[in-house]
Amino acid sequence: GDSVTQMEGPVTLSEEAFLTINCTYTATGYPSLFWYVQYPGEGLQLLLKATKADDKGSNKGFEATYRKETTSFHLEKGSVQVSDSAVYFCALSDTNAGKSTFGDGTTLTVKP
Amino acid sequence: GAVVSQHPSRVICKSGTSVKIECRSLDFQATTMFWYRQFPKQSLMLMATSNEGSKATYEQGVEKDKFLINHASLTLSTLTVTSAHPEDSSFYICSARDQGRGRPGQYFGPGTRLTVT
Numbered sequence: 017g018d019s020v021t022q023m024e025g026p027v028t029l030s031e032e033a034f035l036t037i038n039c040t041y042t043a044t045g046y047p048s049l050f051w052y053v054q055y056p057g058e059g060l061q062l063l064l065k066a067t068k069a070d071d072k073g074s075n076k077g078f079e080a081t082y083r084k085e086t087t088s089f090h091l092e093k094g095s096v097q098v099s100d101s102a103v104y105f106c107a108l109s110d111t112n113a114g115k116s117t118f119g120d121g122t123t124l125t126v127k128p
Numbered sequence: 129g130a131v132v133s134q135h136p137s138r139v140i141c142k143s144g145t146s147v148k149i150e151c152r153s154l155d156f157q158a159t160t161m162f163w164y165r166q167f168p169k170q171s172l173m174l175m176a177t178s179n180e181g182s183k184a185t186y187e188q189g190v191e192k193d194k195f196l197i198n199h200a201s202l203t204l205s206t207l208t209v210t211s212a213h214p215e216d217s218s219f220y221i222c223s224a225r226d227q228g229r230g231r232p233g234q235y236f237g238p239g240t241r242l243t244v245t
Binding site for chain 1: 160169177236238
């Protein structure tokens, strides 16, 4: 079945550091790929998405590129802020059934 | 647009009682909604797919008689945890597909924190 593997956390960075959170997937067909962010005590918010190979999703300075050849969708941000501290989930969606499969989440802490 | 709400946001109940959680799509119609469960510091686990006007499809290992799902309208799905026990304490999150816009993926509700004492 489908699966998503995320870089293990927790990740601790200083403000303005460069962020990479790795995500790879296995899936049949051509899934859509997502990054979600979850702040403490809250639900999930869609951060960005990509629906086909070579698409780049971007939002709030974060970006990720759908790489079919390496089955990856790594999340990057050039300069993190304290407010970026949260748990980040990589996910894929079966476009037929609509079900999403999530990675285990990566906790990011950004220190001033 | 594409807002999903959940009610209540937090609920505390006694062991043996039942609790109903509502999931609503506020500005779109959702023939399909999903219910997830999230344990502390863990990822989301899909419990079931809720289909408007028909029975829910449960994932393997999820007790359908314990977690009752009703998707009575295009904007409302409910999850009832019956005869709740402390091990049912968790964060329950619903999501909905906005099929009208033809966009992939789901929109998530803010979650419901259930504590069973």
